[in-house]
Amino acid sequence: MVLNVNRYVCGYCGACVAVCPHCALELVETWLEIGSGCTECGICVKICPVGALSLDEVKA
């Protein structure tokens, strides 16, 4: 699985960054970076207020 962010949906609020247990996410202005530390745990997917994050089979 791989974590994808739909940048057309993301509200760049950083809630996902706050809950990531592995410090793998970083928000730079409107750009959410997904770092190599991501373990695809899916916590951020559930937290995202707009539903911009998803765990998929392939990288978008």
Add this chain to the structure above:
Amino acid sequence: MIDTEYDVVVVGAGPGGSITAKNCAERGMKTLMVEKRQMIGDPVRCAEGIAKHTVKKHIEPNPKWICAEAKGFRIFSPSGIKVEMVGEFGSGEVGYVLDRKLFDRALAHEAARSGATILVKTRATGLLIEDGKVCGVELEHLGKKFCVRAKVVVGADGVESKVGRWAGMNTSLKPRDIETCAQALVYDPSADQEFCEFYLGREIAPGGYAWIFPKGEGCANVGLGILGSFSDAGAPFNYLNNFLKKYLPNAKILEIIVGGVPVSKPTDGIVGDGIVLVGDAARQSDPLTGGGIGNAMEAGAIAGEVVSEAISEGDTSAERLREYEERWFKERGKKLMRNWLVKEHIMSLSDEELDKLAKSIADVKFKGLQLYELLKHLLRRNPKLLWKLKGYI
């Protein structure tokens, strides 16, 4: 322009960061405040309500950034029973409704005027740590990476804070410790301009509440927060749409924002060797109300004072900086601990039980706007339902 050494480097230019920077600079500390966004205060992630007396403590109120003044607040239980509090604001969480874009910039301006250097579009990418002691930050500005040394680094980097985590402090939030929120700034002349309103109920906002705050000129901030553990991808936005449909069907949306609010148990361990955390980064928002601006400013003022004294004495160890944590706990943290317990308990109640609570105090004429007074009445009239809170209120 930018030196390689400072007394204090503050990461993040929100209310907590700016008040810390101002208080350090005023005491003669060579202070640098960095903000990763190119524009301080924008985009907003806040319902923008704050007690008047808290604002006045830190900055002269200015109509430029005050959008509305509420004369009280109303809480609606799940079935719509109204509890109303009117009066002079004591420790109430609302009073002014701000324009955070302008307010944050005004606070940064105060910091600048006090002598702090400010660098925007500058991101902290790591800490300099020597022998277990924080002694600076790695920064990135317009693609250039460089290091700045500091006697104390202040992490005021908000809900998404990294500074504490880089220093080994565990500030990541579990889903049950964060409200995931969505808000619309709407134009709707039917929205009340005198009261801040709160709506409870599992159908409205599971594990949180919805709010309507007056924003002046027929506008209002309409938003809600859902407890992370009850949420699912995109849920806050869907609940907000439902809420608007039901309560303000003719609202015209001028702006939408989203964000996360820490509602965790107040934590200790917000200081380390050469480092302190302030505001949302230190999880200092009120776990019951979600209010965070005032707490961040209060913490910033204490942190600025303690950090400056510690630097003047030449001792920036965790032990010395702990004075900030202790004073914070005494002045605000204790109340947050009580509010966390109240929140945890209220969260466990059903909608029917919340209705029962509201009904029990619906006839009370509250004199002040102290949340404490409301809680006291609730406990007195519902000793069985709220027995767990006995001794805390």
